[in-house]
Amino acid sequence: MKAKHQRLVLVVIALVALIGAGLLAAWALRSQASYFYVPEQMTSDPPEAGRAVRLGGMVEQGSVETLEDGVTIAFVVGDGKARVPVRFAGILPDLFVEGSGVVAEGRLGADGMFIADNLLAKHDENYIPRELQEMSEHQKREVVAETGGSV
Structure with a gap:
């Protein structure tokens, strides 16, 4: 076999191996996608029950309720057009409050309740850490200057 044909065969084998590796990686990651x-x-076209998804929206005012076990909370996430009940057992993020944005990672139950495994609280662009809320503007600038940040 000529050297030209050997190179062509090696290139074809390399391409097949590369395509195979890409397909194998895509197949393996499809179940990991959230x-x-x-x-x-979520209400108009819900995912199948048990599939890992993320639900994002606003925590509705007056909807946060601690259940009788003292660890589990139930609340409602809405977007102005629809509402989804959510249940979460665990430690709440510091920024989790009614009327704020939240991203809940979990699964939709057969009863329509979203069971969250993890909560990510979102803040608006005017967020100020609790430590800086009581300080004057001058004090804030001093603290930020000491840490190397900017106001």
């Missing part, structure tokens, strides 16, 4: 839903999408 799709993002807003409440309107």
